[in-house]
Each structure stands twice: as C-alpha cells, then as structure tokens.
Amino acid sequence: MEMTSYPAGTPSWVDIGVPDMEAAIAFYGALFGWTFTEPAEETGGYRQALLGDKSIAGFGPQMNPGPPFWATYFATDSVEATAEKVAAAGGQMVMGPMDILDIGRMAVFVDDTGAFFSVWQAGTHPGAGLVNEPGALAWNELDTRNADEAKAFYGAVFGWASRTSESPMMTYTEWQLGERTIGGMLHMGPQFPPEMPNSWLVYFAVEDTDAAIAKVGELGGKVLMPPMDIEAGRFAVVADSAGAPFAVIALADALTG
Template sequence: MVEQSVPWPTGTPNWVDLAADDTGAAAEFYTGLFGWDCEFQSERDYWICKLNGSDVGGIGHKQPGTEHLPSRWTTYLATDHLDQTLQAVTAHDGTQLMEPREIEFHGRMAIAADPTGAVFGLWQAADHIGTERTTDPGTLVWSEALSEDYETARQFYISVFGYRAEEIGGFETQYAALYAADKPVAGTGRLHPDFPAGTPPHWLPYFAADSTDRTIDQVTRTGGKLLGEPLDTDFGRLAVLADPEGARFAVIQLG
C-alpha cells in the first residue's frame, strides 16, 4: 500500500471519477466490483467512494458542457496553478470544456480535452489532495491517454505538464511513459488494434485487482463487457472493460 498525505506533483493523476446517467446504479455496480463504500453527498449530488476509510474516487452526473458525451471515467491531473494550466491547454490546441469550479475547502477543478479529443480533468488541491491510496485492489494505479494521433497527444502533454516522455517498445502500438518528479505517473499511446472500431480518444484508468479473471467474470455477469482479450504483461495481467453504461476502465492484477 502507498499512502499520500501531501499534494501530488504536477501532472500526476490525483483523482478519478465517473460521469454517469444513473449515478445510484453506478455506485452499486462499483461497490460490488471493488468493495468500495460509496457515500452520497446530497449538497453536491456526488458520491465519494472509499476503501477502508480512504478516498479512492467519485461518481457524479455529467458536468455542464459535457452532457452530450458518453458516460466515462475522467482522470484528473494535479496542478498547482489551474488557470495557468488551462491557458497552456488552449495555447497548445486543447479545449477547455468547463469553467474552473471551486469545491468549497477541497480545491478547484476544470474539465478539458487534448487536441485529439481525449477528455481529462484538472485538480488544484486545497484540503483534498485527491486519491490517498494507490496500490491496494480497488485503487487507481495507472492512467493513460489513448488516441489514433499518438504524436500530437504526446507533444501536447509534454508541453502542458512538462513531462519527460520515455518511449516503451515491445507493444503492438506506439506508447510512452510520462514522468513527473522523476517518476512514471501516466502514459500516452496509440489505440490498440483490438479495441472496437470507432473507439474514441480517451483517458483509460487502471484499477488494481486481486484477480483479473474473476473481475472479468463479475463485470460480464453484472451488465458490463470485456473489450478485447486479457493481456499478460511485465506489470501483470490486465483487461479493458466497460460498465453497464459503457464507461471504459481497465483492471490489472499486479505481478
């Protein structure tokens, strides 16, 4: 288990939440899947999901300006200066989808898209640094931006967040690990050919799992889908899945 008590370095995925049409059904699905305890906050119309008392993610309705988009998981990237980061997003051909929003005492957030159309969030922490646990089953362990235009996406994220990108070979598609504070924190790559035709650019979050195969079985039994065959990698056995509303996520059984 890794615990975090201070704000994450700029560019690090520090929160993840689901934008869904039926938030109650989504909370029930992921509670059953990952063992989360999802608490509904009526004043925000938002579910905070916890694991053993620590915040690991959220579930809410689609943000203004993104209602037309399919249900999706949004990866939030840490920033110390939200407004400056949004200026960099638009300066490098990205799009601001939602005006900055103050979440009282917790921090400031915004939603944006890279030049390929992959949607991501920005979080400037105040009292709430974001996710606190990063290796236990049911927690976010990785996130990556996927599109057909790998070079454009790679250069965008380097320019906006100051990442160092390290190309990783041995895959069927181009891929790079993105480093912040000398640690690999996220990735960007070309959409895998096994993905269904028409898969749009997106950020794909990975959650740790006790067993990838058991998780696949549970997802398919409870209304979700397996997207492509599971893969055995140097990091562990992984699978890309969709929940009952079609939101994509991955699980990995860490080696």
C-alpha cells in the same frame, strides 16, 4: 500505498458522471468493495467511493448526453496557469475554472487531439487517498491515434518527457515527470475500431484479473479486451453496466511492494 498529496502534473483523482447513481454504486460496490458517502446537495449530489476511510474515486450525476466515461484529473498548483498552457498548446477549456467549496478548484479541458482531461488544484481534498492496491487507482493511460501531437501537447502543459517502446503487439509510451513514471500512452493502430475516440483510460488494481472480469459479467458489464499479461501485471479492459470503459489490473509484485 496511502497518499496525502500529489506533485503538480501527476494523476491525482478520477471520477465519473453516471446516468443511474444507484445502479452505478451497486456495480462498483460489488466489484471493488467500495462504500459510498451520502450525496451532498451543495455539490450537486456528488458522492465519493471509499475503501475503508480512504477516498478512491468520485461519482456524480451525468451532465452531458453520450456514453459515460471515467475522467482523469491531474494535480496542478494553479488552474489558471494550466489553462494558459493548454490554450497555448492548442487545447481548449470546456468547463471551469470553478471552486468546489473549500475542497479544491478544477477545470475540464480537451487536448488538441480531442481527448478530455481535468485538473485539480487541491484544497482540503488532495485526491485519491490510496493507490496501487486492490480496489484503488493504479494507472492512467492515453489511448490515441495522434501520439506525436500528444507528446508535444502534454510536454508543453505538464512538462512531461516520454519514453517509447515498440513490440510486435503495440507501440507504447511511458510518461515521465522528473525521475518518476506517471502514466502511459497506447498508440492506437488500425486494429482498433475507428469509432473508438482518443481518450484517457483509468486502470483499477485487483487481486485477480480473471476473477474480476467474471464478476464484471455477473454484474451486467462486459469485456472489451480480454486479459493480457504484460510486465506491469495482468490486465483487461471492460465496460460497466452503463457502458463506461475502464481497465482492471493485477499488478506485478514489484509494483505493489
């Protein structure tokens, strides 16, 4: 699905800071068929991953120590207004607000449970130009041990409602904005490693989940959670060659039609 704009409060972009840019673009280019823009000096060497001529995701040099991770950005009409809501809800701003040329305005926050997220006020760049197709962004999920606090926080900041379902395997919440389901939340129980932090997980669509995780292994990544079939499709959680976690999902036909 091609995208030219995003309503406020919906996921609009993802990016990653990488310790080795050439290794990262080799890994993701081979896995998803992405090509990459040339690094721009005025944006600190930031590059965009493309499918055809559509922007998919961003890559920049890693700025902070620690394991690399994929960042989720939510669209906003005003970074400053969102920052006020974040502070009122118990979160903190850790970077920004800042203008990125005429491309847009951004800030990075941490919610009141320790999960990082970003917001994007679009200028000339609205966000991902393609979603829900192989090689493109498909889903954004908060993995947390503090579900009740997260419901209150994101409801206050973005106006999300939540719908929670339970199964023998997991408790899962769908985030809703108006009539639209815009993301999810996995309630992490004792079966999850205690060192796994509260964080946003990015899902990319693939044609075949099993083939994708085999390719991840060939490219130097690893499987963190083996393939599982759910209503939305067949997914797995993997790590790239630098250790950054993300998920791949072969979407059910109803979600791609």
